[in-house]
Amino acid sequence: xxxxxxxxxxxxxxxxxxxxxxxxxxxxxxxxxxxxxxxxxxxxxxxxxxxxxxxxxxxxxxxxxxxxxxxxxxxxxxxxxxxxxxxxxxxxxxxxxxxxxxxxxxxxxxxxxxxxxxxxxxxxxxxxxxxxxxxxxxxxxxxxxxxxxxxxxxxxxxxxxxxxxxxxxxxxxxxxxxxxxxxxxxxxxxxxxxxxxxxxxxxxxxxxxxxxxxxxxxxxxxxxxxxxxxxxxxxxxxxxxxxxxxxxxxxxxxxxxxxxxxxxxxxxxxxxxxxxxxxxxxxxxxxxxxxxxxxxxxxxxxxxxxxxxxxxxxxxxxxxxxxxxxxxxxxxxxxxxxxxxxxxxxxxxxxxxxxxxxxxxxxxxxxxxxxxxxxxxxxxxxxxxxxxxxxxxxxxxxxxxxxxxxxxxxxxxxxxxxxxxxxxxxxx
Amino acid sequence: xxxxxxxxxxxxxxxxxxxxxxxxxxxxxxxxxxxxxxxxxxxxxxxxxxxxxxxxxxxxxxxxxxxxxxxxxxxxxxxxxxxxxxxxxxxxxxxxxxxxxxxxxxxxxxxxxxxxxxxxxxxxxxxxxxxxxxxxxxxxxxxxxxxxxxxxxxxxxxxxxxxxxxxxxxxxxxxxxxxxxxxxxxxxxxxxxxxxxxxxxxxxxxxxxxxxxxxxxxxxxxxxxxxxxxxxxxxxxxxxxxxxxxxxxxxxxxxxxxxxxxxxxxxxxxxxxxxxxxxxxxxxxxxxxxxxxxxxxxxxxxxxxxxxxxxxxxxxxxxxxxxxxxxxxxxxxxxxxxxxxxxxxxxxxxxxxxxxxxxxxxxxxxxxxxxxxxxxxxxxxxxxxxxxxxxxxxxxxxxxxxxxxxxxxxxxxxxxxxxxxxxxxxxx
Numbered sequence: 117x118x119x120x121x122x123x124x125x126x127x128x129x130x131x132x133x134x135x136x137x138x139x140x141x142x143x144x145x146x147x148x149x150x151x152x153x154x155x156x157x158x159x160x161x162x163x164x165x166x167x168x169x170x171x172x173x174x175x176x177x178x179x180x181x182x183x184x185x186x187x188x189x190x191x192x193x194x195x196x197x198x199x200x201x202x203x204x205x206x207x208x209x210x211x212x213x214x215x216x217x218x219x220x221x222x223x224x225x226x227x228x229x230x231x232x233x234x235x236x237x238x239x240x241x242x243x244x245x246x247x248x249x250x251x252x253x254x255x256x257x258x259x260x261x262x263x264x265x266x267x268x269x270x271x272x273x274x275x276x277x278x279x280x281x282x283x284x285x286x287x288x289x290x291x292x293x294x295x296x297x298x299x300x301x302x303x304x305x306x307x308x309x310x311x312x313x314x315x316x317x318x319x320x321x322x323x324x325x326x327x328x329x330x331x332x333x334x335x336x337x338x339x340x341x342x343x344x345x346x347x348x349x350x351x352x353x354x355x356x357x358x359x360x361x362x363x364x365x366x367x368x369x370x371x372x373x374x375x376x377x378x379x380x381x382x383x384x385x386x387x388x389x390x391x392x393x394x395x396x397x398x399x400x401x402x403x404x405x406x407x408x409x410x411x412x413x414x415x416x417x418x419x420x421x422x423x424x425x426x427x428x429x430x431x432x433x434x435x436x437x438x439x440x441x442x443x444x445x446x447x448x449x450x451x452x453x454x455x456x457x458x459x460x461x462x463x464x465x466x467x468x469x470x471x472x473x474x475x476x477x478x479x480x481x482x483x484x485x486x487x488x489x490x491x492x493x494x495x496x497x498x499x500x501x502x503x504x505x506x507x508x509x510x511x512x513x514x515x516x517x518x519x520x521x522x523x524x525x526x527x528x529x530x531x532x533x534x535x536x537x538x539x540x541x542x543x544x
Numbered sequence: 545x546x547x548x549x550x551x552x553x554x555x556x557x558x559x560x561x562x563x564x565x566x567x568x569x570x571x572x573x574x575x576x577x578x579x580x581x582x583x584x585x586x587x588x589x590x591x592x593x594x595x596x597x598x599x600x601x602x603x604x605x606x607x608x609x610x611x612x613x614x615x616x617x618x619x620x621x622x623x624x625x626x627x628x629x630x631x632x633x634x635x636x637x638x639x640x641x642x643x644x645x646x647x648x649x650x651x652x653x654x655x656x657x658x659x660x661x662x663x664x665x666x667x668x669x670x671x672x673x674x675x676x677x678x679x680x681x682x683x684x685x686x687x688x689x690x691x692x693x694x695x696x697x698x699x700x701x702x703x704x705x706x707x708x709x710x711x712x713x714x715x716x717x718x719x720x721x722x723x724x725x726x727x728x729x730x731x732x733x734x735x736x737x738x739x740x741x742x743x744x745x746x747x748x749x750x751x752x753x754x755x756x757x758x759x760x761x762x763x764x765x766x767x768x769x770x771x772x773x774x775x776x777x778x779x780x781x782x783x784x785x786x787x788x789x790x791x792x793x794x795x796x797x798x799x800x801x802x803x804x805x806x807x808x809x810x811x812x813x814x815x816x817x818x819x820x821x822x823x824x825x826x827x828x829x830x831x832x833x834x835x836x837x838x839x840x841x842x843x844x845x846x847x848x849x850x851x852x853x854x855x856x857x858x859x860x861x862x863x864x865x866x867x868x869x870x871x872x873x874x875x876x877x878x879x880x881x882x883x884x885x886x887x888x889x890x891x892x893x894x895x896x897x898x899x900x901x902x903x904x905x906x907x908x909x910x911x912x913x914x915x916x917x918x919x920x921x922x923x924x925x926x927x928x929x930x931x932x933x934x935x936x937x938x939x940x941x942x943x944x945x946x947x948x949x950x951x952x953x954x955x956x957x958x959x960x961x962x963x964x965x966x967x968x969x970x971x972x
Contacts, residue, residue, distance in 0.1 A: 137692050137834045147759065148691040245689060251835035253681075253689030260688075261673060261681030263576040264565050264855030331575065389841055392820045397837075406565045406852035407679035407842065409825075413817055414838035424835035427692030439867030 117146060120434050121156040123183035123214075125205055126196030127176075130219050130246065131158070132169045133423025134193060139170075145427070149434045153427075157183045159196070159205075180205055184212055191433055193426060194218040195246075203227050210238045215437070217429040219246035219422055225320035225336045228327065241440050243429035248321045249274050249398040251421030252414040253428065258328050258402070265404030267329040270368045271539065274321040276396035276416045277305045277312040278344050278364040282381075283394040286352050286361065292345060304396060314343035315364060315379040322366035326377050329402070330370045331448050338452035340378035347381055351465060351534050354493065354505050355383055358463075361391040362536065374453045378537075383463050385541035389413075456514030461490070461538035464506045464516075466523065467530040474528040475504065481526070485519035487511045501530050507538065545574060548862050549584040551611035551642075553633055554624030555604075558647050558674065559586070560597045561851025562621060567598075573855070577862045581855075585611045587624070587633075608633055612640055619861055621854060622646040623674075631655050638666045643865070645857040647674035647850055653748035653764045656755065669868050671857035676749045677702050677826040679849030680842040681856065686756050686830070693832030695757040698796045699967065702749040704824035704844045705733045705740040706772050706792040710809075711822040714780050714789065720773060732824060742771035743792060743807040750794035754805050757830065758798045759876050766880035768806035775809055779893060779962050782921065782933050783811055786891075789819040790964065802881045806965075811891050813969035817841075884942030889918070889966035892934045892944075894951065895958040902956040903932065909954065913947035915939045929958050935966065 124131055138145065138153055146152055158175045159182075180201070183189060192209040194216060196202050202223050206216050207230070216235070218224065224231065224247050235242035245255050249272065258267060273279050277299060284295045296313065299305035311317045319341045326334045344364050355362050360383040369376040384391050389411045393399040398416030403409055415421035468474045475494070482489055493505040508516070520532050552559055566573065566581055574580055586603045587610075608629070611617060620637040622644060624630050630651050634644050635658070644663070646652065652659065652675050663670035673683050677700065686695060701707050705727060712723045724741065727733035739745045747769045754762045772792050783790050788811040797804040812819050817839045821827040826844030831837055843849035896902045903922070910917055921933040936944070948960050 133834070141692055141694055141834065144694050144759075145692055148687075251832075252838065253685045256689050257681045257685060259576075260860060261684045261853065261856040263859040264569055264573055264852055266569055266572050331572075387820075387822075389817075389820065392815075392817065394815075404679075404852060406561070406569065406848045406855070408846075408849050410680065410840075410842035412838075412840055415836045418836075420834045421836050424692055424832060425689065427834070428689040431691040432688060435869065436867060439864060441863065 117152045119152045119154045120190055121154050121188045122191045122193050122430060123186065123189040124155050124158045125180070125183070125192060125194045125202070127158050127160050127167055127169065127171070128195065128197070129419045130195040130422045130426065132167070133419030134195065134426050135169045135171055137420065137423045137427045145431060149431045151434050153430055153434065156189060157186060159183055184208055189214060190437070191215045191217060191430055193430065194220060195426065199223055199226065203231070206231055207234050210234045210240050210242070213238060213240060215241040215433045217426055217433065218242070218244045219426055220244070221247040221317070221320040221324060225323040228324070229333060239440065241433050241436065243432055244324070245429050246422045246425035248324050249400055249412070250414070250416040250418065251424040252398060252400065252412045252416065253425070254325070254400045254412045255328055256428070257412065262404050262407060265406045267402055267404050268370055269403040270325050270329045270400065271390065271402070272321065272325065272366045272400040273363055273390060273393050273398055274366050274400065274416060275312055275318045275364060276398060277309065278318070279393065279398070280304050280396045281313070282344060282347065282362055282364065285347065285349060286356070289349050291349055292347060313345055315341045318364060318366045318379045322368060322377060322379055325366070325400070326368040326375065329368060330375050330450055332375070332450040334377060334452060338377060340380065340455040342380040344381050346534060348534065350503065351536065354463070354465065358383070358507065359386050360384060360538070361386055363390060363393070365390070365539070367539070370450065374451045376458045377452050378455065378458065381536050383536055383538040388541050456512070456517065458513045459510050461510055462508045462516055463534070463536045463538055464508070465533045466504045466506070467501050467533050468504055469500060469528040469530060470502045471528050474526070477526050478504065478523055478529070481522040482506070482508070482519050485515045485522065487515055487519050503533065545580045547582045548579045548618055549582050549616045550619045550621050550858060551614065551617040552583050552586045553608070553611070553620060553622045553630070555586050555588050555595060555597065555599070556623065556625070557847045558623040558850045558854060560595070561847030562623065562854050563597045563599055565848065565851045565855045573859065577859045579862050581858055581862065584617060585614060587611055612636055617642060618865070619643045619645060619858055621858065622648060623854065627651055627654065634659055635662050638662045638668050638670070641666060641668060643669040643861045645854055645861065646670070646672045647854055648672070649675040649745070649748040649752060653751040656752070657761060667868065669861050669864065671860060672752070673857050674850045674853035676752050677828055677840070678842070678844040678846065679852040680826060680828065680840045680844065681853070682753070682828045682840045683756055684856070685840065690832050690835060693834045695830055695832050696798055697831040698753050698757045698828065699818065699830070700749065700753065700794045700826070700828040701791055701818060701821050702794050702826055702828065702844060703740055703746045703792060704826060705737065707821065707826070708732050708824045709741070710772060710775070710790055710792065713775070713777060714784070717777050719777055720775060741773055743769045746792060746794045746807045750796060750805060750807055753794070753828070754796040754803065757796060758803050758878055760803070760878040762805060762880060766805060768808065768883040770808040772809050774962060776962065778931065779964065782891070782893065786811070786935065787814050788812060788966070789814055791818060791821070793818070793967070795967070798878065802879045804886045805880050806883065806886065809964050811964055811966040816969050884940070884945065886941045887938050889938055890936045890944055891962070891964045891966055892936070893961045894932045894934070895929050895961050896932055897928060897956040897958065898930045899956050902954070905954050906932065906951055906957070909950040910934070910936070910947050913943045913950065915943055915947050931961065
């Protein structure tokens with residue numbers, strides 16, 4: 117059996133998943149690509165660390181040069197994470213004529229352009245399916261099966277931690293802080309949860325999805341980002357009552373001109389297939405101008421699901437080494453719209469002092485800013501302050517923000533307690 | 545711009561979708577594969593027929609030889625349907641060194657082996673993504689992104705007509721016949737609905753899915769098949785009460801040895817992602833031993849969704865003509881288990897005369913046949929006959945069938961009103 121040798125950079129969660137899959141599914145892999153895939157070196161920081169995989173000691177090295185200078189290694193698999201030295205190692209591997217697979221969303225979102233360019237100039241492949249939604253084959257599907265489509269919209273639940281938290285909040289009516297603590301205890305959330313709960317992780321993934329879906333360069337910094345820390349149980353209750361679930365969505369839209377790129381908590385109709393994606397599961401929903409609505413659902417993290425995507429990429433390279441392709445895809449120049457130019461519906465919850473006439477005052481501020489309302493809910497009259505909930509028709513973000521300023525100037529208004537964007541359902 | 549020329553066999557729903565997509569998305573397609581894809585001939589039966597696509601008259605022919613003998617045509621796209629002459633044209637095209645794309649599930653399920661063999665012997669590609677679940681890229685995902693997995697289970701809602709009917713029955717509480725009639729009026733169901741409502745169409749698709757997922761030859765005739773004509777509104781009510789939806793599922797399971805292949809109405813837990821797949825939408829749920837649970841959702845029929853899959857295959861061939869691969873996948877020899885050897889849970893509704901002791905008699909017949917019960921529901925005492933509903937624990941189909949015979953011999957038993965298999969939820 118002919119072998120293809122790979123060098124593994126990192127032996128953490130994903131690395132050990134890759135190791136286990138190559139071993140457990142050896143026969144399937146040989147049948148699917150005609151070669152045995154052998155890990156011939158593993159780069160780690162600490163050679164002495166105890167690991168729960170059965171890789172022989174002699175495979176480990178703490179010197180990247182051992183991998184770089186090994187001409188027998190065709191493919192470098194970067195599963196170490198972080199920006200440096202991952203970026204440096206990937207570029208050097210390409211310089212040495214090695215193909216590269218990476219699962220590193222932060223690196224690709226931030227330095228993808230440089231890496232794509234290098235892979236083209238060196239004639240090597242660079243695949244990164246695992247960087248978005250773990251084991252779900254969404255990037256390859258967009259690239260290949262949907263190659264006859266113009267992708268018009270992509271909406272993803274691409275962060276398992278926040279989806280777990282929001283699902284739990286909705287099921288049990290508990291607040292963000294207590295669920296976060298529980299998620300941390302269970303290992304579903306990091307001790308410093310910022311990257312997840314503030315939407316940075318989702319913004320990385322959306323950048324990668326957007327570049328591929330819309331065929332243009334996108335700067336991570338142009339992606340609007342808002343996390344879930346401000347979601348209250350009462351917002352989830354109102355959402356349910358109005359027929360919605362609240363999900364942290366990564367949304368990209370291309371309506372033929374400039375594109376919208378935004379990560380924020382979103383009201384999504386309960387009958388939308390994204391609404392029932394619960395717990396740590398991920399899903400990516402997209403609209404192609406030929407295929408229509410499509411959704412991919414599965415596990416977005418974990419050693420085996422993420423390892424599955426990495427191994428899929430390795431096999432792809434093994435099969436296509438003599439017919440290589442590039443997926444940089446910056447073919448068009450489309451601009452990301454400033455957030456204030458985006459248009460959608462809004463849920464707005466305002467705390468007011470319960471005095472006669474306040475609803476009229478607020479409504480007139482909306483009107484003044486060209487925001488028209490589709491429904492208003494007022495509840496509870498026993499407390500000095502009450503919640504007023506508004507759902508708007510499609511409105512320009514800029515107008516909404518100006519309306520908020522105007523509304524805050526009303527004497528009886530205590531605060532804008534929340535503002536959450538609303539997406540429509542699936543067309544039938 | 546270099547061109548790749550294709551010959552289109554058929555200009556019905558799918559053919560016109562392919563034509564429209566190649567025209568509308570010309571720029572995207574050129575960017576994605578580097579070539580312009582041009583339809584250079586179209587085979588139709590009736591040259592005089594009015595068609596609502598804007599293909600020039602001179603492209604049409606009613607003589608297959610015109611396409612076969614045209615050396616400029618690299619790829620033949622079979623979207624005519626039916627077994628003959630589609631089979632003959634595909635084999636002849638391959639003999640002439642042309643690659644073939646087909647959307648013809650019945651042909652592939654029944655004659656796939658012969659076609660796969662021919663494509664290998666002639667060194668041409670044969671792709672058929674559109675044959676299962678229309679625009680949803682499930683075959684290519686199994687073949688490529690999941691190539692590092694052993695697929696253990698595949699469960700699909702792969703027939704839009706029956707899913708529309710079951711969704712409507714569940715929403716409105718109406719019976720099968722009235723919904724079928726409405727579906728026929730709307731054009732969602734054929735005048736002769738047998739292929740859909742009796743599960744033949746789903747069995748074709750399951751055969752194709754199974755061959756690819758489990759890497760073995762599967763005879764269509766070995767697939768167990770049962771339609772939805774016997775589902776009553778009362779079964780759907782009981783399902784809801786017990787926490788289930790009823791879906792026509794195409795189920796394939798490989799537990800390491802022989803495989804199970806069966807199409808039948810199924811109780812599926814409401815929290816399972818397949819349960820909320822409504823209307824004419826399709827979805828394929830699968831379990832890989834690395835990736836875990838995965839689901840693909842989208843439109844399973846229609847000119848544009850199905851055309852999208854066909855065009856995806858054409859682009860795949862254009863990109864891989866110099867690096868061809870085959871997806872016959874009959875690598876292992878696995879046998880399909882006889883239906884009586886399969887194991888699952890069952891919902892059984894029995895009509896009995898409401899006399900004391902009948903429940904005990906039935907329960908003892910279950911016990912005698914090694915079927916243990918997980919719940920029993922009895923309702924309504926105003927009529928001389930009442931429904932008794934049983935949910936079993938995992939049981940062997942053969943034992944269940946023998947228990948049914950025994951139960952029918954009980955004097956107070958009027959009929960076995962329904963027997964529906966039950967699937968478990970997603971592991972969390």
